[in-house]
Amino acid sequence: MSTNRPDDEYGQNTALPPSYEPGRKWSLRCRALLITAVYAIVASLWIYASDHALMALAADTEIFSRWSVYKGIGFVLVTSLLLLLLIWWAFGALEKAYTDLKTLNQNLEKRVRARTHELESVATRAETADQLKSSFLATMSHELRTPLNSIIGFTGIILQGMAGPITREQKKQLGMVRSSARHLLDLINDVLDISKIEAGQLQIRREPFDLTDAIDRVIGSVRPLAEKKGLSLHRDIAAGLSTMRSDRRRVEQILLNLLNNAIKFTDQGSVALHVELEPAWIPPATVDDANNGTSPRSEQPVTAVRFQVTDTGIGIRPEDIEQLFKPFNQVDSGLTRQHDGTGLGLAICSRLTDLLGGTIKVHSQWSQGSEFTVILPLELP
């Protein structure tokens, strides 16, 4: 019987009253049947036996009938008393069960209220923490940029000779200050981006934009870098691609990061961006829900865009590929000094791709080159 009881960890009041245990219902009815049967048998036997005894004792029928009436009245009195006892007891039990149930109900209500309150306060705390995180990021962004504004600004002024002539060596050293400051700025931007993504503060926009324009903008901003290194930069957009509905700035950021990386890690040869339509692409079934919390996507094929960035650079060793998309993981630490970068670019790419509902993959052969493939849905749901 005790196995049917609810868990007792919150105290006795949570247990149901004994009479309400489901297994007892049938046995109570059996008991009622038994009591009635016993009464019927005893009463019948009594009437039969007492009539016989009375008939033997009584001298004539008149005395017999008078005694019989007394006997009947006595029988009714005795059974009435017994019935009263039975009803008294049964109603008492019912009343107790009702009181128990009422107490139980009140306790449950109290507990539900307590739990609801608990949950509410947890939710409020989480919300406050979110707001704090958000305002912390905004403040950090401001506080870090303010001194950098002076550093980059005044370095530029002196380098341009606006504040008077400088020597060749001073120019060289100030150039180093400026490139360090710009590197620091990139680092701050990337760290803030990663933090915003991790804190769920990065808002994804959905707006239609011209894909060719976006790609040209990205290509335009990395072209000087490629030309400086003597690399050829190819751009190849398949016919039929026009409007994409997604977050333009983030799509450009992904492509910019990948192209910058490709140029950075390629010393000779070429870097190419190939874009084509993927008519029936199956979105990833499992979503990194820590980032956006969207419901699992359907397995319905959708139209997507495939971006491929290929280079003829140093490539990536197979054992390093797994670490590639983790923050601060520039592969081959021996090269870190040679290849300036924040080490956050690919981590950001990977998280942004997730947020935009797409996938990122890499194919690479050590010393032969790399190929990064990003597939993004043409229309962000």
Next chain:
Amino acid sequence: MKEPRLDILVIEDNELNRYLLTFLLEHRGHRVRSATDGPAGIALAKALLPDLILLDIQLPTMHGYEVAATLREVESVGNIPIIAVTSHAMAGDREKALAAGCSGYIEKPIDPDTFVDEVESVCWQSPDMESS
């Protein structure tokens, strides 16, 4: 082409940044006056009626957006182009600045090579620049 000189009001609380903006603008021949917070900036704008206002967004006592909105409501200075110079760089800041009545938006850290060009371009084309 010789550009006409502009009277520019810089509202910026950080001393180094104020000096930086002033230096860059004066180097190109513009005349610069500056204020260190919103109320002083508004008062100076009304008194000087400059050609252009450069407005830092994170200001003490009065937020930059508030300053811009207040300036827009004053008839004498309502049409002076305002450029927000902000280090917020959070999503939506640009839209907020434009919604508050700014004509342009320049993100900090500024690029000293192009900063003055950007400022001038906003000022020269400001009469027909309503939304972008």
